Amino acid sequence: MSENTRKTVMQMLTSGDDGRVCKDIPESACNAESGNFLKHITSLSASKISDGLIDPKLVLSWLLTTLGAPAFMIGLLVPVREAGALLPQLFTAASLRQLPQRKWAWAVGSTVQGLSAACIGLAALTLEGRAAGFVIVGALAVLAIARSVCSVTYKDVLGKTVSKSRRGTATGAASTIGAAAVLAYGGLLSLGLIDRMNIVATGLFLAGALWIAAALVFTTLKEDPGSTEGGGNPIQSFKDNFSLLVEDKQLRRFILTRGLLISTALAPPFMVALGTDKDQAGQMFGGLGLLVIASSGAGLVSSYVWGRLADRSSRKVLILTATAATIALAATLGLHLSGLLEQVWALPLVLFGLMIAYQGVRLGRSTHLVDMASQDTRAAYTALSNTIIGGLLVLGGGFSLVAEYAGNAAVIGLLAVMSALAIPVAFGLAEVQQDSD
Template sequence: MAENTQELVFEMLTSGDEGRVCKDIPDSACKEEAGNFFTHVTSLSTSKISDGLIDPKLVLSWLLTTIGAPTWLIGLLVPVREAGALLPQLFTAAALRELPQRKWAWAAGSAVQGLAAASMGLAAFFLDGAAAGYVILIALAVLALARSVCSVTYKDVLGKTVSKSRRGTATGTASTVGAAAVLVYGGLLTVGWIDRMSLVIGGLLLAGGLWMTGAALFTTLKEEPGSTEGGGNPIKSFRDNFQLLAEDKQLRRFILTRGLLISTALAPPFMVALGTDTEEASQMFGGLGLLVIASAGAGLLSSYVWGRLADRSSRKVLILTAAAATLALLATLGLNAAGLLQDIWALPLVLFVLMIAYQGVRLGRSTHLVDMASQDNRAAYTALSNTIIGTLLIFGGGFSVVAHMAGETVVIGLLALMSALAIPVAFGLEEVQDS
């Protein structure tokens, strides 16, 4: 009975004109696809919820400020999180390829993330000041390294267990579930029914438990052993992976598109800073809860839709999201020039639109990469792409210097230009779902 219900819900979520056809996974994997689909959704949902509960840009920054950690430690949160999660992947992909079943690597990485998140909560409870800040930053670095293992293996496992045309739906559904849960969390932070520090510490501990639960669930995937070629010396792998850039024009174009669209990740802090430059506006929009709600609300409303659209054309999703981000950033500049950005409706509106675009970028580029690659090169493509983008995100910290010297409007204008340039670049991508 449960199996029939699972099949029915699976068909409802993934129904399309082509029916239940497995395009690029073997028959043995096709028979297990419904169960694997829901294992992906549940495991990834625990990760998405946990990401929102510890969000370094919002939650951890507020936490370190409140417990009196040094300002320079707070400034390291986002770079450590981004660099630690992306940069190691080019060197670790070769070793991870030696595993015929990579679900075990993802599960181990998820479990370590859980331990790291729980350590942050315990540090905030028992310590304060610089001591708490050091422990939380170290735990975040460990979490980021563990996340890099999950990132480099996940797309490969997804590509082996869920067929093309349904992968975006799986990740989009998980993003929607995660956003709904984080939206509730943001509401609790906003209304103040529970002491905010207790709620944040509780959220960190809950994130730890959820990551470990996701690890246990992921081990139940029915994953066929895959190719192990390409493992070995990480330095040789580094050179070989970069050789892919010379050999694959579409990979170069995809990475360029993704690189330009980091504007959607970098822009929110500058938009909020520009829209809260008065004391009244800061009190209205600067609260932790409202920022969490804006981000989670956009994910809740758009993730499943973006996932379904990505299964039809991830190329068009990237084009649409680039256009939406450009409009949101230009609208921010226009509202600021007109003196309206501090109005109660203005900043939430443009920030919400940008976060919808950000969700589309994440789902569109993830689905495009999985579908453009084959089982033999998917892990290498993922590692190379993530390493390059991680490097770009670190250099993106230079926008803070630009903002200090020239103001937030100049930074937002530059990010709008990046988003606009992504549109013609994305037009040149192939329709990988049709191939």
């Protein structure tokens, strides 16, 4: 693709915002921005498709159930995936900062994720029972740790290669492409025209191939060497990074907002449990296919819009998504109390609404963090925020106990309160897209 074509495509996606002005990247990066912009979309789209193809909440849970793995292993999938992707970051950020070009770390992490997905695919075809469970959960743990490397480096690379006001558009476009592909996958699962084990195994191998392809594309980014200060002893790095909470009031408020909005990630399994007739439990894989469709469909219709809005005001995106999540969860409770939640239309509808909010939370908080931090603090802010949220997600496992003793409706109520509390907290965030304009 020629340089003029790349610039034309970027201008079409960004509506030519601010002409060709680069706000917070050097001239050398500005000259390569159009190519880097499209490479970000390509590599991130492949990664997001892979995420949908191995979704632990849906695909891997069904896979372990089908293979006869012990129930406790199925319960480990989401905690291993979420905590493994977030908790290591505070300790690895310092080492990663020693790399002048962090695109290489992202590429290695993406490659390891691809190999891990292929291992899960092999296990699906060759193992059963406890052995399958151990291998799949173990491979998922390796995948999650590799993902943590990608997470802590991606925002830093994005901030160095794409200018403010266009970053949310790049990630939003990638989310839309990924959602469209996963939507087709969910439709294929729901139809049942092909043996579902074959579909799932093929999807796992395809996810592996896409992650490796994403790594290859990412290595071609034109990334200027960046600051390498701050690398060193992980324990000292932990102390230094944690001190940022004391020094930066906006960082504290951002992490609190993001922490309250983990309600959007935790709620779907409890919503499904609340709206599912227990007598139909053995027939629910088609329903889980609908969950995939609801999730990817929400991403398809909202991700690009959220990304464009986030480039204008990520603060307002977080306020809007907190409000949308509160409405979706309150509606879930209302439908449950009225006895309508088990209607065929009800659960997909409220789940679709929550997933729209979830997509906005992801894009809003990602763009906000990149734009509020400087090039020198971006990696540390990302690692600190992700590690704290990882810890909160582990504690979120306690909602399972609440569900057991007080019911799923009680959990939905608590998560609705968390979303509602995020609204006034987000109002206090700074309009970071207007800083240094």
